[in-house]
Amino acid sequence: MAALTSDRDTPARDGRLFVHPVKAGVAIYAGALVMLDATGAAVPASAATTLKPAGRAAYAMTGGSADGDASVTVERGCFRWGNAGDITRTHTGSAAYAVDDQTVSATATGRSACGVIRDIDALGVWVEV
Secondary structure (H helix, E strand, C coil), rough: CCCCCCCCCCCCCCCCCEEEECCCCCCEEEEEEECCCCCEEEEEECCCCCEEEEEECCCCCCCCCCCCEEEEEEEEEEEEEEEEEECCHHCCEEEEEEECCEECCCCCCCEEEEEEEEEECCCCEEEEC
């Protein structure tokens, strides 16, 4: 496309809700930390280095027999996840790394970044995904 030469009505959305195809046969539970694999399919967060953060599952969904047979709505925002035990107040503003679909760590080894640590309290870690 060429650069604009007049005004453009550019579509917008709030950037909070997104729908992604689910990996075949994979169960995603409501409230789970959801990541995207190398093909763009939604999977529950796990200790893997090739995943990209998608958000929190708005509802449960299980993938069909092929990738994309089902879709899941994910929410972007700031959510409280379980602390793997190594995140402290000093990590605020740093990357959080997925341990599983409900737990985060400050340790990157063998894990994918899932968001930014915004706060920590007695119940867990607030991560902006």
